[in-house]
Amino acid sequence: MAHVSDLIASDIEQYLHVHQHKGLLRFITCGSVDDGKSTLIGRLLYESHMLFEDHMTALQADSRRWGTQGEEIDFALLVDGLAAEREQGITIDVAYRFFSTERRKFIVADTPGHEQYTRNMVTGASTADAAILMVDARKGILTQTRRHSYLVSLLGIRAIVVAVNKMDLVDYSEQVYRRIRDDYEAFARQIGVEAVTFIPVSAFKGDNIVSPSPHMDWYRGPTLMGYLETVEIDEDRMQAAPFRLPVQWVNRPNLDFRGYAGTLAGGVVRPGDRIRVQPSGKESTVARIVTRDGDLEQAVAGQSVTLTLADEIDISRGDMISAAREPAGTADQFETTLIWMHDEPLLPGRQYLLKLGARTVTASVTAIKYQVNVNTLEHTAAKKLELNAIGVCNISLDRPVAFDPYTDNRDTGGFILIDRLSNNTVAAGLIHFALRRSQNIHLQPVDINQEAHARLKGQRPCVLWFTGLSGAGKSTIANLVEKKLHAEGRHTYLLDGDNVRHGLNKDLGFTDADRVENIRRVGEVARLMVDAGLIVLTAFISPFRSERQMARELLNEGEFLEIFVDTPLEAAEARDPKGLYRKARRGELKNFTGIDSPYEAPEAPEVHVDTTRMTPEDAAELIVEHIRNAGYLAP
Amino acid sequence: MTLTHLQRLEAESIHIMREVAAEADNPVMLYSVGKDSAVMLHLAMKAFHPSVPPFPLLHVDTRWKFREMYAFRDRMVRELGLDLLVHINPDGVEKDINPFTHGSAIHTDIMKTEALKQALNHYGFDVAFGGARRDEEKSRAKERVFSFRTAQHRWDPKNQRPELWKLFNTRKLPGESIRVFPLSNWTELDIWQYIHLENIPIVPLYYAAMRPVVERNGTLIMVDDDRMPLNPGETPMLRSVRFRTLGCYPLTGAVESTADTLPAIIQEMLLTRTSERQGRVIDHDSAASMEKKKQEGYF
Known part of the structure; x- marks a missing residue:
């Protein structure tokens, strides 16, 4: 197989010695099926002799069955893994391939090139040291070449090589190559990409892949393999960055040992180094670098180690240990680039989980400043981000985190967003900088708190959150409940959807994004009123589970009671007290819940009212009894 | 200082294991006793040193592993001071499922795939x-x-979460589970080189020795115990053989070899143009068979 050199047969010990000291380079290949990307990877595997006999047999059989190269071996089939993909003839995911030479081991992220697979390419690029951009010599620089260039530079890849492929089909013409190079350089300057290497190749025929092509003596640069064997590895470069260790796991085998385990995200660390723990800001000195093979004198970026400190200070998972002289920033509001990776769009105001290093916090997007058109690089206004959209957004976290700008450090400046209900990874994010206001706004402590307000009123404040379709009877029932409570001398306030939209929220419409913001504001107002000691009733359709969950989490445990006013769509539509369903059916009202916008029913409401089986009066009585039995009305 | 490829692979695997230890509710390490398991266990010992790994080992046993594998497994667990759970599918025992009567497909499905699901469910x-x-x-x-x-x-191969940088999203709903592969980016050569460099103990079956074998359909099968029915006229022959992968002995082909040291094994592997899984009888179906098995829950 690999490394067919005489050394294997003659001196295996020496061979092993050589191969134990080689480095590791990760790279990504960008291009579409037509550019010969898969063929190139197949060719690299073939040239480095990574193919076994049974692979070759399978490949020959596959080539006859699926191939597009007639009787010749179709290298592309080596890398199109899943059965579904072979049938469709496209690559739909990220596949990782391995090969090695005497100088390096290589991990190739093979990702599809079409715009609808932007997220896959971003994923592959996030860990790559280098990128190979495939250009078909017959077609030159295309829209997708520009898109790929933008993405790999956005993700911080510094080593970019443009492989001008299919040179055999343009008679190995230097003129064609030069024109493509000049076109690309003009474009690269626009997006700030520097130091690009150009190599004319034929992946299919093998020109300039491993050995210099006999057909292109006008080209004197490196072969593709030569380039990959010598280009700088990103983690080596990161040793010059300030020391960073995101704490993954606290190691406490017994009372005498407390170690902080993690992978160095930057720099070098040695015993005796002064460190700062972030975000707490406490300082100490590194005592030992502990490994199972004995203590180390130093550890460098990329190594997974366990540190002990000279002082006992409180450190937990998610904290960052940094060089005391060059600490990371700490903040809770950032400007970022988000790459949206899920079918369900980003909605500003909705809460997501944000994972950065080993820290997971709650975050929401406070503003989408603009969306970037990945083909033209134009900035456009956006209210939400759809799958594969890239936008510059401000985000706000529920507590401060330690960070570096992404351009300084990919591991302490790159984060993911996770949907709290589906648990899907929905976005990749790159931190630009902290927003200054996040350092200047502090909570003002007050003396008269919620408990004092509530005591004076002799009640336990809470929110009765009515949710259900338009016309279900939310406002009617909530109004009856408030009248009953008022008659008992309770302090209440009813926030009604239609009324709030005439004032506080009159700037909002009915798009998904505006619905989220509508509920966020109502949730915040309800929270203030609960703080004032009131029993708050809210009557809003509030169709999304996420936002009802967000409102619930603004309050303390037990202060949020979800009341599901359950009416089948047919019944609500038959009632249609405001004539809205008829308008929606005629198409005069867009985004109407139940018609062309979804309603996500509660899964476990505190009170479930079935309006087909009880009158509004009975429903109100049921709700008052529920809160009485739960102790909210105790004197 | 440039880290070597083995140092980087090691660091990545350790990072993955620590992430699981920090975020999982009830993790376990599947231990199959083979060389990849040996490397995985060695990395776990490094990841949590000076603690022992904060999870047990689970061996899904089919009752048909090589005797030397059982002996090796018990020795490793004893020496390292680890918890080992062994699960054998009781339904399979009751029906006396075995590779000879039922064939490799049924044996593998019931004693491996089903047994693994049982064990994961049983222990939660x-x-x-x-x-x-x-x-x-x-x-x-x-x-x-x-x-x-x-x-x-x-x-579900079409619904996988993107993995960016060194960030792993480990969140899941109740009942869902995660299989984590810390050796994803290692190759067979990396594994052998690392075993050599780190002096990791492996089952002696990987080294060539004189062993009793019979030849069936071009595959050398070792007669490891007297449960193996011999065909008429078939007598075990002593041959110098070793194994490139280890599994159930009736389903694992031996290769003729005299390689009895690690460098000799690596040398032989590099000079032999046959890839690793050819020794495994279960992989000889269509190209999509592994994908299908995985969708059904095979590891």
Whole structure:
């Protein structure tokens, strides 16, 4: 197989010695099926002799069955893994391939090139040291070449090589190559990409892949393999960055040992180094670098180690240990680039989980400043981000985190967003900088708190959150409940959807994004009123589970009671007290819940009212009894 | 200072294991006693030193492993001071499922795939480490390091979470579980070199020795105990053989070899143009068979 050199047969010990000291380079290949990307990877595997006999047999059989190269071996089939993909003839995911030479081991992220697979390419690029951009010599620089260039530079890849492929089909013409190079350089300057290497190749025929092509003596640069064997590895470069260790796991085998385990995200660390723990800001000195093979004198970026400190200070998972002289920033509001990776769009105001290093916090997007058109690089206004959209957004976290700008450090400046209900990874994010206001706004402590307000009123404040379709009877029932409570001398306030939209929220419409913001504001107002000691009733359709969950989490445990006013769509539509369903059916009202916008029913409401089986009066009585039995009305 | 490829692979695997230890509710490490398991266990010992790994080992046993594998397994667990759980599918024992009467497909399905699901359900493990590598087979190349399984243990290749940088999203709903592959980016050569460099103990069956074998359909099968029925006229012959992979002895082909040291094994592997899984009888179906097995819950 690999490394067919005489050394294997003659001196295996020496061979092993050589191969134990080689480095590791990760790279990504960008291009579409037509550019010969898969063929190139197949060719690299073939040239480095990574193919076994049974692979070759399978490949020959596959080539006859699926191939597009007639009787010749179709290298592309080596890398199109899943059965579904072979049938469709496209690559739909990220596949990782391995090969090695005497100088390096290589991990190739093979990702599809079409715009609808932007997220896959971003994923592959996030860990790559280098990128190979495939250009078909017959077609030159295309829209997708520009898109790929933008993405790999956005993700911080510094080593970019443009492989001008299919040179055999343009008679190995230097003129064609030069024109493509000049076109690309003009474009690269626009997006700030520097130091690009150009190599004319034929992946299919093998020109300039491993050995210099006999057909292109006008080209004197490196072969593709030569380039990959010598280009700088990103983690080596990161040793010059300030020391960073995101704490993954606290190691406490017994009372005498407390170690902080993690992978160095930057720099070098040695015993005796002064460190700062972030975000707490406490300082100490590194005592030992502990490994199972004995203590180390130093550890460098990329190594997974366990540190002990000279002082006992409180450190937990998610904290960052940094060089005391060059600490990371700490903040809770950032400007970022988000790459949206899920079918369900980003909605500003909705809460997501944000994972950065080993820290997971709650975050929401406070503003989408603009969306970037990945083909033209134009900035456009956006209210939400759809799958594969890239936008510059401000985000706000529920507590401060330690960070570096992404351009300084990919591991302490790159984060993911996770949907709290589906648990899907929905976005990749790159931190630009902290927003200054996040350092200047502090909570003002007050003396008269919620408990004092509530005591004076002799009640336990809470929110009765009515949710259900338009016309279900939310406002009617909530109004009856408030009248009953008022008659008992309770302090209440009813926030009604239609009324709030005439004032506080009159700037909002009915798009998904505006619905989220509508509920966020109502949730915040309800929270203030609960703080004032009131029993708050809210009557809003509030169709999304996420936002009802967000409102619930603004309050303390037990202060949020979800009341599901359950009416089948047919019944609500038959009632249609405001004539809205008829308008929606005629198409005069867009985004109407139940018609062309979804309603996500509660899964476990505190009170479930079935309006087909009880009158509004009975429903109100049921709700008052529920809160009485739960102790909210105790004197 | 430039880290070597083995140092980087080691660091990545340790990072993955610590992430699981920090975020999983009830993790377990699948231990199959083979060379990849040996490397995975060695990395776990490093990841949590001076603590022992904060999870037990689970061996899904089919009752048909080589005797030397059982002896080796028990020795490793004793020496390292680890917890070992052994699960054998009781339904399979009751029906006396075995590779001879029922064939490799049924034996593997009931004693491995079903048994694994049983064990994970029984102990309520939410994350299980496995030693699979992406270079082994095509569908593995596209599988994530953190590979999600539904409550029915099914894998959905079209619905995998993106894995960016060194960030892993480990969140899941109740009943769902994750298979985690810390050796995803290692190749067979990396594994052998690392075993050599780190002096990691492996089952002696990987080294050539005189062993009793019979030849069936071009495959050398070792007669490891007297449960193996011999065909008329078949007598075990002593041959110098070794194994490139280890599994159930009736399903694992031996190769003729005199390589009895690690460098000799690596040398032989490099000079032999046959890839690793050819010794495994279960992989000889169509190209999509592994993908299908994985969707059904095979590791």
